[in-house]
Amino acid sequence: MEAVPDQDISICTHCDRAVPVANIDLHYAHCSRKLEKCKICGDMVPRKNVEDHYSNTHAPVPCSLCSETMERDILDIHKGEECPQRIVTCEFCEFPLPAIDLAEHQEVCGNRTELCHICNKYVRLRERFSHEARCNGIIQDTSVGSSRNVRETEGDPAAARRRPQNDFSTKRLLFTIAITGIAVILGSFFLQRKAEPSDVH
Numbered sequence: 001m002e003a004v005p006d007q008d009i010s011i012c013t014h015c016d017r018a019v020p021v022a023n024i025d026l027h028y029a030h031c032s033r034k035l036e037k038c039k040i041c042g043d044m045v046p047r048k049n050v051e052d053h054y055s056n057t058h059a060p061v062p063c064s065l066c067s068e069t070m071e072r073d074i075l076d077i078h079k080g081e082e083c084p085q086r087i088v089t090c091e092f093c094e095f096p097l098p099a100i101d102l103a104e105h106q107e108v109c110g111n112r113t114e115l116c117h118i119c120n121k122y123v124r125l126r127e128r129f130s131h132e133a134r135c136n137g138i139i140q141d142t143s144v145g146s147s148r149n150v151r152e153t154e155g156d157p158a159a160a161r162r163r164p165q166n167d168f169s170t171k172r173l174l175f176t177i178a179i180t181g182i183a184v185i186l187g188s189f190f191l192q193r194k195a196e197p198s199d200v201h
Contacts, residue, residue: 015044092125 010024011017012031019027035044038053045053060069063078065085070078079086084100092109110126118135 008021009018010021012019012024012028014028014031015035015037017027031044034046036047036050037043038045038050038058040054040058043053058072061072061075062069063075063083063085065079065083068078068083085098087096088099088102089096090102090105090109092106092112095105095109097105106126110124112125113122114125114128115121116123116128116131116135118132123131
């Protein structure tokens, strides 16, 4: 295929397109009369559609959620990441609410407590993940603790280490009660047997 010689091509001063020299006058007359270059994107737009092109492509648009006006090309980013009225989910209760209300909601919601099934203590939801990481499956107390107990333990990690393990403490207590009970029964039995012969005399 033969290359078209450079002298056979001319650039239209209106639309910057390469046009054969033989057609340049006709092209320019049509181009300058019918088309207009968009000052924003540089596209050639029919003169009768210039306003529609601007309105539909470049005009600032209001956000349907917060009514803030912005460039059309950043609207999707605004709605997805920045709009204060976009719907987000609470990380603690998964309740959907406007982003502008999230911090206040999570301040209250994160202070609610739930029972940790590892150590049987009530733990704030905002501290749940760090608590579970520290807990490591070691049971520390059978009794259901209060939020106050959790705060005390969190404030003094040494206190948590000093606290006896729950399972061991309970077994030791039951064992002590059982031994004491057996000792009392045996003691009263032997005392009663000793007392019987003296009653006969």
